[in-house]
Amino acid sequence: MTTADGHAPDEAGTVQDSQAAQIDGTWERDVRWWDVAFYVIVVLSALALLTADVRGTALVVSLAAVGVILVGYVGWGRRAARTRNQVAAHVYLVVAIACTLVVVGQDALGTLLLFAVFTQIWMLSERLWTQVVLCVVLAAGTALALAFDPTTGRVGVAELASTAPQMGVALAFALSLGLWTAHTMRQAERHARLVDELRATQAELARSHHEAGVLAERERVAQEIHDTLAQGFTSVVMLAQAASADLDRSAPDAARERLALVESTARDNLAEARALVAAAAPAPLQVGTLGQALRRLADRFTDETGTHVDLEVADVLGLSSAEEVVLLRSAQEALANVRRHAAASAVVVSLVPGGPAGAGFPGSGDGPDGAAVVLEVVDDGRGLGPGVVEGFGLRGMRERVAASGGEVTVHGTPGGGTSVRVELPVPGRPPAPVTSPAATPAPRSTS
Template structure:
């Protein structure tokens, strides 16, 4: 048979992929088992083929012994080198492989079947280009000499060498070409595998970053909701309970009972807000078909009842607001009235809700002490600004026209269709 078709297979250059690199996707340990199976099949078939030809006892013994040595050498050294990439062990095995192959070929031309395994393993096990080329040349030259060897005469046959040398030259050229091409392909595969590895790592890091940002944003949202609802409700409960205690001390049980009724009402509202917060729905005053005007009106009335401060409410019907905009305006009204209660020492408050074609405007102004020159915004006002800005609106805090403090919140008006869509999305 000719040996031009027995040339190389997957190989490596000196910078080609080793198992740690080729195994970036975790497949090398699985794939190398197929290399084991292929080698054992080729060697066993070669031994069976040699056994079937009429060889003299000595030549058959030499062939089978050399084949057995190859099996033992691969089992002890080759398999380990394929997995550990120990180059000293790999080259030691490859030298034994080449010598064994040449010995078998010298006994009979059927031994050239081993070249399928030999050329392949040169490129598979060695990771140095110079060693791959050198071992391939030695294997091709040794095989050419073995084919020209006459075991009976114990000498080389020049005519046979002249005919086999070109065949082995073709086999060598095919092996080098295919080996170098596959080595280049494997280098590209290594680069791609590294890129995939880096991409996966980047995706994992990005996912962790997004998760952390989402967790932080959700914590901030929940904290803001608690501040705007439960914390303010509890503040009202504490103040009403203190007022009820004072009424009892001065002998006014009717006033105390009225305060306690307000405590119960406020606590129920807080409970509803807590349930809405847990369910991740909108504010309780806006649930069940309630309008923004109704919710602000109830908020104003409760503020008047709890504080005794005179409140003037001018609330126009508003349209074109999304659910998010209604939440923004309601929370802004709550925060503004809470600041009046805590800091203004006001005698009267004006709450206005108006709308034109471009914006919906909420203003809460009082006649209290006003803003100190060096005052810094607290958590509630910062949260209000962030909430309004997220919806494309603005917040302006300053002095009122007659003193005191004025808080003006403006949010853009959307079309009626957009508002209905936002409500439907919020309900979903």
């Protein structure tokens, strides 16, 4: 059996035991038992020779051959069993086969050594053809040694005809058992390596998923900060600048109103920051419905910018918290873009289930068939100029909506201005009537 390196790195870069290493550990333990079995067979073979009718030179030669086998195993075979050194293994096997044939040639009791030598051929040699050749040589040599007559120095034909079938059976048994054992051991090693590869793949997949999760969470937090804290700080800066301008023109009451808005915006930002740290729902959705959150968003936008917001919210029921977050963040981003780029005098924000949005402005688009919720923010500002490039906020809005299976459409309106339409699919939910138009229609742009 070919050894493995026995180690595989885990996710943290440390070294852990692998299946191949466990097989190697089992092999080390088994080799010690093979040592014991070999020594027992050799000792029993020597005792059998001593207690049999082997006398004189034959006994001395037999015991000397057994001693050479024992020394060869201690010198080469035992080390080869642990290091898998094939040179040492084959040197020992050649010595063991030769000495076994010598012992068998002196007395038939020498065949007891075949139990050890046949086993060691399959245990020490790692090439199939070498194993088969050595087994054939051992079996054929044993048949000749049994048929050898020391008194005449010749091989008896009758004796050979008698011993050859017996050794043929022994050879067949040794080959079949050895091939089956070798196949089983190789299959076990192959399976162990496959398990190691599977574990390595699982570790790599877990690492990739972890990195992807970290990246996705980082992007989510970045988008949340952009949609909430960054916009709130922008409002604080603009309001502080307006308050300074009011003080410069000796309008303390107006400055006081601006500072009150600064405080309110800062408190809202602090609540959003706490919700973000706690991974909770947005602060406006924790204290009310989506419609109420949109109303507060529209009122604050009007207070901060002076731009009139006409809000139309349908009675949309059954939205999940994730869908509400998507719609609220989309409205925040759309109004932030109106603040930064549109120079609008009026905005319409509408939320309807599967109906046309953008009331008050022509050409804002037709609604879907009722299996969707539509949020649309339409302004009467300067519209989309040539070569407009989407920024981080709009790209983040598209990604957020797309993750929920929805779609974002941005286009100019015929009278000037821009429409941002968010459509989220909500299968099985029929459209509901508009129940709370909260403000008068916004005036059309005349520019």
